[in-house]
Amino acid sequence: MSAEKILPWDAYNQQLVAQVHPDDWVNPTPTGRYNLVVIGAGTAGLVTAAGAAGLGAKVALIEKHLLGGDCLNVGCVPSKTMIRSSRAAADARDALQFGIRVPPGVEVDFAAVMERVRAVRAKISPHDSVKRFAEMGIDVFLGEARFSGTETVEVAGKQLRFKKAVIATGARTVQPPIEGLKEAGYLTNETVFSLTERPKRLAVIGGGPLGCELAQAFQRLGSQVVLFHKHGHILDREDSDAAGVVQKNFVREGLRLVLNADVKKVERKGAEKWIHFETDGQTDSIAVDEILAGTGRAPNVEGLNLEAVGVRYDQRHGIEVNDHLQTSNPRIYAAGDICMQWKFTHAADFAARIVIQNALFFGRKKLSALNMPWVTYTDPEVAHVGLYEREARERGMEVDTYLRRFDEVDRAICDGEETGFVKIHVKRGTDQILGATIVARHAGEMISEVSVAMTGKIGLGRLASVIHPYPTQAEAIRQCGDAYNRTRLTPTVKKLLRRWLAFTR
Numbered sequence: 001m002s003a004e005k006i007l008p009w010d011a012y013n014q015q016l017v018a019q020v021h022p023d024d025w026v027n028p029t030p031t032g033r034y035n036l037v038v039i040g041a042g043t044a045g046l047v048t049a050a051g052a053a054g055l056g057a058k059v060a061l062i063e064k065h066l067l068g069g070d071c072l073n074v075g076c077v078p079s080k081t082m083i084r085s086s087r088a089a090a091d092a093r094d095a096l097q098f099g100i101r102v103p104p105g106v107e108v109d110f111a112a113v114m115e116r117v118r119a120v121r122a123k124i125s126p127h128d129s130v131k132r133f134a135e136m137g138i139d140v141f142l143g144e145a146r147f148s149g150t151e152t153v154e155v156a157g158k159q160l161r162f163k164k165a166v167i168a169t170g171a172r173t174v175q176p177p178i179e180g181l182k183e184a185g186y187l188t189n190e191t192v193f194s195l196t197e198r199p200k201r202l203a204v205i206g207g208g209p210l211g212c213e214l215a216q217a218f219q220r221l222g223s224q225v226v227l228f229h230k231h232g233h234i235l236d237r238e239d240s241d242a243a244g245v246v247q248k249n250f251v252r253e254g255l256r257l258v259l260n261a262d263v264k265k266v267e268r269k270g271a272e273k274w275i276h277f278e279t280d281g282q283t284d285s286i287a288v289d290e291i292l293a294g295t296g297r298a299p300n301v302e303g304l305n306l307e308a309v310g311v312r313y314d315q316r317h318g319i320e321v322n323d324h325l326q327t328s329n330p331r332i333y334a335a336g337d338i339c340m341q342w343k344f345t346h347a348a349d350f351a352a353r354i355v356i357q358n359a360l361f362f363g364r365k366k367l368s369a370l371n372m373p374w375v376t377y378t379d380p381e382v383a384h385v386g387l388y389e390r391e392a393r394e395r396g397m398e399v400d401t402y403l404r405r406f407d408e409v410d411r412a413i414c415d416g417e418e419t420g421f422v423k424i425h426v427k428r429g430t431d432q433i434l435g436a437t438i439v440a441r442h443a444g445e446m447i448s449e450v451s452v453a454m455t456g457k458i459g460l461g462r463l464a465s466v467i468h469p470y471p472t473q474a475e476a477i478r479q480c481g482d483a484y485n486r487t488r489l490t491p492t493v494k495k496l497l498r499r500w501l502a503f504t505r
């Protein structure tokens with residue numbers, strides 16, 4: 001894709017492209033064999049290349065479009081920036097609840113919101129720039145890579161010889177198989193952040209993290225949003241109580257939800273797009289101005305000539321890897337969205353660290369050993385780490401769950417953020433934390449405390465002895481620890497304590 005397609009072609013996007021795909025970049029001339037040839041410069045590729053080069057490896061990094069991949073350009077960064085504006089809009093809307101009278105006529109300037117998105121992305125882009133990676137001693141090649149032999153990768157007419165190669169080509173939005181959708185035209189994460197005008201009516205198809213985050217953001221920024229989701233509630237892979245809190249808030253904010261939705265057909269009539277759908281046996285139609293698809297990801301496996309190097313893959317799950325992230329060709333590894341179920345930037349980052357050790361230093365690091373948290377940045381946010389209760393049971397583990405609702409937490413009450421909870425699962429009869437879900441406005445900032453405990457093998461009982469400043473919402477985590485410790489006060493212990501206190505009175 002040519003860089004000029006980063007619309008609108010304003011000063012910010014020109015700045016972005018100057019960093020992550022400069023027009024005047026001249027690919028280096030490859031000399032000798034590389035320790036590592038990395039294909040794809042999203043998070044997985046960038047971290048692999050930087051880490052390996054930092055340890056002294058001779059590294060080539062190849063990117064066909066923009067360094068930074070989805071996260072910087074069309075994923076985390078623009079979405080979280082837009083969400084920040086949408087929270088400001090919601091705060092203005094809800095200000096009266098805090099005793100602040102906002103005069104009527106407060107408006108969302110959608111064009112300014114999107115300009116800020118582009119400005120922030122451009123500001124962050126030097127972290128992922130061609131210049132920065134070249135200065136690390138990495139040979140950066142712009143162009144589309146393909147395997148051309150058992151130990152060569154071809155890019156822009158050049159042959160790069162490798163000892164080991166890493167495929168980090170990521171994933172893209174799948175096109176939902178809905179009649180007429182393609183002809184009517186629809187947005188994906190690759191195009192939605194280029195909008196400069198607010199769609200008056202927006203349909204979002206898919207109630208996963210992508211669909212939910214953006215549906216709420218657009219609704220708050222003034223679009224009338226209808227969200228179609230296949231299942232009975234949104235975010236159906238999350239803890240159902242957590243998803244329920246978010247869903248309730250969506251409805252409160254006026255978002256229309258179509259659950260158990262079967263979108264049958266899309267038709268263009270003039271400027272309008274008509275969506276014909278079925279839900280719970282009823283058929284209905286709705287007219288919108290734009291449609292955003294967020295129905296999952298397809299791995300970028302095409303054009304790599306994987307058959308020639310014996311790398312097994314499938315179109316749905318991507319490249320097949322073992323727990324060491326090695327493909328069916330032992331000299332070729334993969335990391336990130338191309339091969340992993342965890343499709344997160346931090347997951348791509350930590351997978352890259354595993355690849356560096358395993359590919360270059362005979363390491364035996366395992367992906368399954370990672371303790372992976374994730375966050376959906378709706379309002380409130382849903383953050384999770386470890387096992388869900390149902391997963392623990394499926395593995396034959398009995399669990400005890402400690403729950404603290406935010407309407408019982410002083411700081412959350414002060415903040416007017418009482419919906420949500422902290423739920424921590426421990427192995428029954430112990431304080432070993434198996435997993436946790438937090439639903440709170442800043443749940444993503446809180447979950448790492450539980451991750452630290454799990455990674456450091458700190459039990460829930462010991463978390464109770466960690467002093468948390470008062471008043472903070474994170475006290476809810478300590479309070480789950482207090483609740484655990486109270487369960488240790490068995491009737492026998494209580495009786496003994498009573499006797500001791502009577503004796504010492």
Ligand SMILES: Cc1cc2nc3c(=O)[nH]c(=O)nc-3n(C[C@H](O)[C@H](O)[C@H](O)COP(=O)(O)OP(=O)(O)OC[C@H]3O[C@@H](n4cnc5c(N)ncnc54)[C@H](O)[C@@H]3O)c2cc1C
Binds near residue numbers: 074
């Ligand atoms: C809207 C949205 C919001 C998101 N928000 C979050 C979030 O808040 N937090 C979070 O953790 N994750 C989030 N994600 C997920 C996150 O963006 C991905 O998990 C992450 O970008 C994966 O990194 P990657 O390196 O595996 O792949 P990518 O970022 O997709 O990078 C792959 C790169 O490979 C290049 N490439 C492909 N084929 C070739 C080839 N043949 N030759 C050369 N180059 C090639 C591509 O151009 C691309 O630059 C979000 C995703 C989306 C879509």
Ligand SMILES: NC(=O)c1ccc[n+]([C@@H]2O[C@H](COP(=O)([O-])OP(=O)(O)OC[C@H]3O[C@@H](n4cnc5c(N)ncnc54)[C@H](O)[C@@H]3O)[C@@H](O)[C@H]2O)c1
Binds near residue numbers: 205206209231263296
């Ligand atoms: N905060 C974050 O970390 C974050 C944010 C956005 C995206 N992402 C990542 O990006 C990836 C893509 O996200 P996503 O939400 O597109 O994918 P997803 O697969 O997680 O969710 C898509 C949802 O859409 C539903 N769906 C599919 N087809 C449908 C149809 N025709 N009609 C109605 N519903 C339909 C599916 O049942 C599914 O629940 C995810 O893997 C996620 O990890 C992460």
